[in-house]
Amino acid sequence: MRTASAALEARTDMRSRGISDSEGELALQVDGSLPITSHIVLDANATTLRGARRHGGSELGIEIAPRYVTSSDGWDFSAGARGHVFIDAGELDYIEIEGSVSRTLGPAWLTLGASYAPSQDAIGGDNLYLSADIGAGIPGSPLALYAGIGQTIGSTNDAERAVRLRPDGDYTNWYLAVERSRLNFAIGMELSGTSIDQDSARDTRYWDRHTGTRLAGYMRVSF
Known part of the structure; x- marks a missing residue:
């Protein structure tokens, strides 16, 4: 059983x-994962949003994500839901259904994921996000390299709120x-970008x- x-x-x-959740400023995030059974896991995090415009000026965002996990023939599968809550932001909370499949080969791993937000007033339509992430530790070194790409698509029924995710x-x-x-300590640098017209x-x-x-730079302490 997971710990x-x-x-x-x-x-x-x-x-x-690829889009800032903290108005381009320093932010903190605390997250945790709690196994309920051998297949049910509850993930959660809280993030300082620095009054992000895309989240209605909220200072704190909370995510709660129960999921089902299993493994077969070296593949790891996960499926669940994720609720996004924005404190003091009005009616901007929304939910996504998500799933992923992962594989580890020696020091390297690959994850393919999909997250779908059904049409909701908070995001001005529906939204589908497809992603691929890879990573690998460098043998004999404390360094690891990561890379990923994602595609966001969706429909719009409220152009003002649709810009939150697209x-x-x-x-x-x-x-x-x-x-x-x-x-239990990590430090890193991440270069990211989007195809959005600036x-x-x-x-x-x-x-x-x-x-x-x-x-962007980051530091993380795990417990």
Whole structure:
């Protein structure tokens, strides 16, 4: 059976799918994972949002994600739901259904994931996010390399709120990262970006301009 875990992380810019969740500023996140049974796991995190416009000026975001996990023939499978709650932001909370499949080969791993948010007023339509992430530890070294790419697509019934997850319509995001870890402490750098047009004018209150290429640093302590 899996064991409970927790971590505290600080980032110079807390990004999600290539878009800042913290107005491009330093943010903190605490997260934890609690196994309920051998197949049911409850994940949760809390993040300082620094009054992010895309989340209605909220200062704190909370995610709660129960999921079912299993393994077969070297593959790990996960399926569940994720609720996004934004404190003091009005009716901007939303939910996603998500699933992933992962494989580890020696020091390397691959994860393919999908998250779907059914049409909700909080996000001005529906939203589908597809992703692929890879990582590998460098043998004989405390360093690990990570990379990933994602595609966001969806429909719009409220253009003002749709920019929360798709600021310029459907888009692609990517990231490259290097991390050094020792015992329960890790430090790293991550370069990320999106295909979102940085020159497009925006007149909606939920528009966040922090969608371009950005190098961010982070530190994490695990428990």
